[in-house]
Amino acid sequence: MKKLLSLSALLAGLGAMPVLAQDNLRIDGLEVIGTPVDGKMGFQPAVTRLAQDIHDLDWLILVIITLITLFVTGLIIWVILRYGKKRNPNPSSFTHNTPIEIAWTVGPIVILVLIGAYSLPILFRQQEIPEADITIKATGNQWYWSYEYVDEGFGFDSYMIGAPATLTAEDEAAGAIANTLDDVMVAKLEAAGYSRDEWLLATDTAVVVPVGKTIVMQVTGSDVIHAWTVPAFGVKQDAVPGRLAELWFSAEREGVYFGQCSELCGQAHAYMPITVKVVSEAAYADWLGKAKEEYAGIPQTLTVASAD
Known part of the structure; x- marks a missing residue:
């Protein structure tokens, strides 16, 4: 059984479609809070x-x-x-x-x-970095982010929806062009629970954290200098190759928040967004079990009610 679960997790990880562990946390169940708005001035709402x-x-x-x-x-x-x-x-x-x-x-x-x-x-x-409830390592790559939930033993890569790595053979046959907004890209955004307004912001996988918990991000780079930035959290940290820096935040409101790489890191720098979903503790526990199974091949613990 464990071998079958590991095999299915591997196949799922190789797929280009949004990951299964994210399905129950699609954007339609959360308010979009941390996003730029056309015609507006000032900061995004502060949630930390x-x-x-x-x-x-x-x-x-x-x-x-x-x-x-x-x-x-x-x-x-x-x-x-x-x-x-x-x-x-x-x-x-x-x-x-x-x-x-x-x-x-x-x-x-x-x-x-x-x-x-x-x-x-x-x-x-x-x-002054406080004691973490959850520690996540974020590694900047050209041009995507890799995340590792340090204490949970799994990780995943996060690409912008529409990046070359997210296109399937069917998308290309339909005429999709990487990093270009067209009908195929709009369909991919909608399939992941987003809208065309989240183009250049939404990723195929998101960082998921529980509301009210202290999150410590360990930030580094694998090639050139990147920067992990989420304006609504008030955090920004350069990801420097060979160095491990830290930032922390504790989100006070559930929702979907977006950020960007904020250091010029090459020709696809503009296509390196960050998506963070802040959810309830119950939703986080549910997502965590599915993520462990999918990314690390660790089966979820099933609770069987005893008969009276």
Whole structure:
């Protein structure tokens, strides 16, 4: 029985269609949250403490620089009106003004101390990796991501839907061209539970994590420098060959989130997206059992109810 399960897992892994372990987690059961929206400005919704920190810091700095800009602009306008040639035909001449010099020295120091006092704890929170509930290793390749669930003993590759590796003979016979949106690609997206709006964002397999758990990502590269980035989580980490870096996040909301490789890594850099599905603990446990069986050939444990 184990041999049959291993053989079926191997055959499934070689297939180009979306993997079976992902079927029960298709996008139609989850809200699409972390995605760019045409015509919109600003950040994606923050679903982690790290992302909210970044948004708050951005807002603080925006308020500070807006006030400084308005203050300086007001001073310039006042000087133009008050000390223009018509109102001040005989300008005075002086070399310094001690109170003003003290003010423009102390003022910026106070502002920088305020920004530093607020931003440094945020930086430390990002860099201090907590104890992981789940550890996942992400390896950047030209041009796809490989994921390994370190504590569970399995892994898989994740390609953009429409990448050459995801095309079947039937797709090519139908006229599909890799990395090109056409009717065949739209059909492939819809078969995986996505829509044409998720083109260039959706992958054939997604990282699946439970909501509210601490996820530690170990990030590295196999060839050139890549970067694992998910804006809604507020995380970005370069994947450098020969080095193992870490980032962490804890998503507070179930949904589908998208990211991209954020380091120019070659001609197909634009076709290297990241898809993360944040699900309930029950859905994660169900997916984990199927993933172990499919990717590692580890059969699921069946619970048989005893007869009364």
